Amino acid sequence: MSLSGALNSAVSALSAQSTALAMISDNIANASTYGYKTVSASFESLLTGTSSSTYSSGGVAVSTVQNISMQGLLTSSTTSTNMAIDGSGFFVVTDGTDSSNTSYTRNGAFTVNESGYLTNGDAYLQGWPTDAEGSVTSGTTASALESINTTAVSSIAAATTELSMQANLPAEAATNATFTSEVEIYDSLGTSAKTTVTWEKTGENTWTASFSNPTSTDGTSTLGTVTSDPITISFNEDGTLASISPSPPTLTIANWTTGAADSSVSLDMGTAGTVTGLSQLSSSAETLSVSLETEQDGVSFGSLTGISISDGTVYASYDNGTSRAIYKVAVATFNNPDGLTAEGSGVYSASTESGGATLNVAGTNGAGTVVGSKLEASTADTSTEFSNMMSAQQAYSAAAQVMSAANKMYDTLITAVR
Template sequence: MSLQGALNASISALSAQSTALSVISDNLANSQTTAYKSSSTSFSSLVAGSGTNSSGGVAATMVSNVDQQGLLVQSTDATHLAIEGDGFFIVSDGTDATSTYYTRDGEFTVDSDGYLTNGGYYLLGWTTDADGEVTGGTSENSLEAIDLDSVQSSVDATSSVEFQANLPADAEVGDSFETSFEVYDSLGTTSTVTATYSKTAENTWEIAYSDPTLSSTGETIGTVTSAAVEVTFNADGTLASTNPDPAELTIEGWTTGAADSSITLGLGDADSTTGLTQYASDDGDPSIDVQSIDQDGLAYGNLSSIEISDDGSVIAFFDNGEERSIYQIPIATFGNPDGLEEDSEGIYSRSSTSGNATLHEAGEGGAGSIQGGWLEASTVDTGEEFSNMMSAQQAYSAASQIMSTASDMFDTLLDAVR
């Protein structure tokens, strides 16, 4: 190899180590960047010419390590997400979801319009019904920007009321006691119904129900059309029977415009203590002892919080006690994730090298699981990067020394010619 070949080799070495230093500096700069994937430098030899006239050199290329798993770090924000395993979140640069991109950076927050966003990108998901079943298909074309402001609470009319109470066995025939409970009509209006328990004979009671009234004003807003319920007890205090069986409360003519209500009254099972019982109160002034009255209706509520499960289900919690699934966040996997094109803000685009995305439910088909309230840390090892930086510096210094020596030898040759 000639002096010219030595110069060419040293120049290529300087260029290669400059590339290595650039990769190292980029890694160190992003050592605290969420879900950043460190890159490495691959060196390969170059040979020009042949035989005794061949000269060498080196080329350097950056190698992406997109498929590395970073450590998961707990966050205080429920909308922060991390993927444990393979795959990417699917995002779009607009709410119409026409252009899709991929990211491991799950630092999502709710913007002023109610969308889950990270920077200028919107998290995409499939809409689901209350049971968590996807409603519009599981293709990429069915993805929508997750919009929490579009989620509304449902209302449920009361269809059953469960009672757990003890009627005083030492009450006199003709004694009456009252309890009240809330019911909801089909429009979610809350009203109060009063139940009057009257002892009609030994071990026999009658329960009559008042028309529903508004708690705030006392206004009657419906009419009870069902008859009073007769309840008998066994000698051991357990429930013997109800008439009718099952006991039912019907309300018609709601002034709110709601549909008529038919409410099953859960007074307990025969020969058991699961509902109403009749035991002595051991009190000079007997009274009814109510342990619980539970009804299944719901008033209209507002979204109070969300939770994201490890299968990607977005669960909405409302201040009326309702909770239901509203979206499913899928995971995209690639045959060659290292072939993705990297953009700013932790965003990747598919390429001919990466192949097309395959969408999965989190935790299925080789896709990782989603961890709500966690973030993936950078994969940069600062200790290793400093070691690589020292190696690059030494190699660069050696290459520059080769260039300096070759230059001196050229000067000697030129002096000899003169």
């Protein structure tokens, strides 16, 4: 009967619009929630059958559309450990440091908890440990993931292993003339020491460089023993470097009194045929000297002072002015991210619809880049939601009017029967 069908359609409309209003309410409530993705109502008509002479109404059904893959605007944050994904993918999180219960989120409001881990509420951010240069050390597999512990490298110290030298040895110096230069180096414990380089002209266009035993920076105590031989340096007639022996030149130090490991320092004195390192040119100075400039990779002892994020890499900063990479943030991508199951608090779990997660280093294999000191804003737009709310309200009121009209028609029919 068409009249009862009209009532059924009106009831389905009331139910559908109520569901749509609930979604709109959620979106408005989360307009300021970082990483929140809107949900929207998808309406579908229901038909029970029609013919040229009759019409049977079916009404309407509503389903939920998850807009999880929608990109939100990136906003600045004053917290250095906050981060956002620009592009596809999700942060990988667990509910504990040793938990295998893996979930995914776009909310990058991570901070360092009392144990040193990067967390967002009860969610622990996952990543891969790296060496100081930022290269992953144990592979980018799921089994290699760890909860990111910012205190994993709480202090830093590194021995000098490479030392580049740039200086001009005065061409007009007499044979057997000597000059000295001081060089700062570090042992494996981060202890600063100094060694003196003695430059001696041994003949035409020929010099030697010998290193003294390292001492404390104030020169009061000897800290180790130089075990390498003096280095022979030859120059071309135009003052460019000709050859160095032994090649490559190396400074080796043993018996550190600090308890440090023996040192082997690779010396970069320049390239043959150039003056990029050592040269032998005439000096216009009244008093001849050798002014040595050096660069070395040693680091003094330093304690952890802060954590920052850059290009998906977690960096630790130390009070000696240095920083180093400690983790790569893992980014998970899905074939159908809109098929993920919402778990609350901006966290999602994989489902049969989403497919399994593919783990990536940020910015590779289609994964988005991870930006530090940023947060992804909610995708809810209040103007759009208010417009949707008014549409839902009007449709709900209209369906209620249909029920009222059908009720009056039933009353008319019953009166006519009586």
